[in-house]
Amino acid sequence: MHNTLAGDQVSDFFRVGDKLLNRVKLARIVDRIFQLRISGLSQLEVAQRVGCDRSFVSRLESLAEVRKGGSLAIIGFPLANTAELLDLCQELGVEYTLLMNDVERWDMIESHDGKSLLNWLMQLMLEMSEYDHLIMIGSDMRIRLAEAILGDKVLGVLLGESPIEGDCYLSPQQLRKLIISVKGE
Numbered sequence: 001m002h003n004t005l006a007g008d009q010v011s012d013f014f015r016v017g018d019k020l021l022n023r024v025k026l027a028r029i030v031d032r033i034f035q036l037r038i039s040g041l042s043q044l045e046v047a048q049r050v051g052c053d054r055s056f057v058s059r060l061e062s063l064a065e066v067r068k069g070g071s072l073a074i075i076g077f078p079l080a081n082t083a084e085l086l087d088l089c090q091e092l093g094v095e096y097t098l099l100m101n102d103v104e105r106w107d108m109i110e111s112h113d114g115k116s117l118l119n120w121l122m123q124l125m126l127e128m129s130e131y132d133h134l135i136m137i138g139s140d141m142r143i144r145l146a147e148a149i150l151g152d153k154v155l156g157v158l159l160g161e162s163p164i165e166g167d168c169y170l171s172p173q174q175l176r177k178l179i180i181s182v183k184g185e
Helices: 023-038 043-050 054-064 082-091 102-110 114-129 140-153 172-183
Strands: 002-006 009-016 019-022 072-076 096-099 133-139 154-160
Touching: 009 023, 019 023, 023 043, 023 054, 043 054, 072 114, 072 172, 082 096, 082 172, 096 114, 114 140, 133 140, 133 172, 140 154, 154 172
Parallel strands: 072 096, 072 133, 133 154
Antiparallel strands: 002 009, 009 019
């Protein structure tokens, strides 16, 4: 994969065999497919509009599908409105919640030596593997790490690119909608 600077925008191109592919173009097409489906068009109508097979639209939906229901854990940092979000999580019956602002995050890290921090993180990963879904709120790097360790059960809420310095506000309405969607209520 090659990153090519074009003005201020970085476009991701990569080669598969003799084909030069554009990751940004692919993302736009996928977004368009889902926008058309959300608007009420059938899979066949969407396929005809974007120039693909109906089975591709169906398979794309299957790949992106999140199983509703089941247990839910939420981890997020650095958040400006942790108290408000904790109240929301409790109200909606989230089984495990770990939300921290930037100061709390650094206090937690600095309160452990390397070995105990690693043990705590390993225990946390083990606990998270027992939940059906994990909403990970944080930087792109933290979300990718959670996805790499826990797989498809992770739903990322991006606060920004790593490293994030300072607290970020997360809309309680946005989190409420996501929790309700995941829990299937």
